[in-house]
Amino acid sequence: MWQLVRATGVLEPNSAYAYALLCRDFSETCLVAEVKEDGIEGDLVAFVTAYRPPARPEAVFVWQIGVHPRAQGQGLGRRLLLELLRRPAAADATHLEATVGVSNTASARLFQSVARELGAPCEILPWFTERHFPSPEGRAPPHEDEPLYRIGPLRRRNA
Ligand SMILES: CC(C)(COP(=O)(O)OP(=O)(O)OC[C@H]1O[C@@H](n2cnc3c(N)ncnc32)[C@H](O)[C@@H]1OP(=O)(O)O)[C@@H](O)C(=O)NCCC(=O)NCCS
Structure with missing residues (x-):
């Protein structure tokens, strides 16, 4: 995961320890996808890290x-996101959440696509803004706004 984050060229790298901890x-809400073709069997090509936020236990939050x-x-x-929602640890969640950087079109489209697939509305709410992130030595803020995409209520098969 730590290496794949760098390979994307978009995701913010965190310490290897952070991924080990997650x-x-x-582990019940973190998934990886591996390639199974000859020669590259076992290559990790995708991952999702997520958790149930203690303050919003009805949600699964994608980190x-x-x-x-x-x-x-x-x-x-x-x-990956649809599979995450099928996992036992997420099965009773009524909302899927993530923050999406305002310039990250691919990520925005991904979550909107999942909302459409699930037949659920996708609210976009103010969440983290530039002022929540450090601005070393008075330079321009190093991090763009990250509004919250909140998809739900989810219609679950067992609901
Ligand atoms: C965002 C990301 C995870 C999407 O994964 P993916 O496997 O390429 O996306 P999918 O093929 O499942 O496509 C899902 C939807 O997003 C759209 N999409 C994917 N990449 C896109 C792009 N670069 N530009 C516009 N739309 C895009 C697809 O068209 C699809 O929408 P549709 O169902 O309406 O056709 C991937 O582009 C990525 O790893 N980006 C770098 C890391 C990142 O930004 N992560 C998200 C922030 S945590």
Whole structure:
């Protein structure tokens, strides 16, 4: 995951420790996709890290989702999110959430596509803004606004 984050060229890199921690303590809501072709069997081509926010237990919050550039645009990101919602640890969630940087068209389209697939509305709410992020040495803010995409209520098969 740590390497794939760098390969995307878009995701904000975090420490390797952060990914190890997520995969140990939030493994029920973190998924990876591997290629099974000869020669590259086991290559990790996509991942999603998510958790149930303690303050909004009805939600599954996606921290990061990444697809290797060579595998993008083939439906993998959407499949990962739909699979995440099918996992037992997310099965009772009524909302899927993520923050999306205002310039990240691919990510915005991904979550809107999932909302459409699920037949659920997608609200876009103010969440993290530039002022929430550090601006070292008085330079321009290093991080764009990240509004919250909140998809739901989800119509679940067992509801
Ligand atoms: C965002 C990302 C995960 C999407 O994964 P993906 O597997 O390429 O997306 P999918 O093939 O499942 O496509 C899902 C939808 O997004 C759209 N989409 C995907 N990439 C797009 C792009 N670059 N520009 C515009 N739309 C795009 C698809 O057309 C599809 O919409 P549709 O169902 O209306 O046709 C992938 O582009 C990526 O890893 N980007 C870099 C990391 C990132 O920005 N992560 C999200 C922030 S946490």
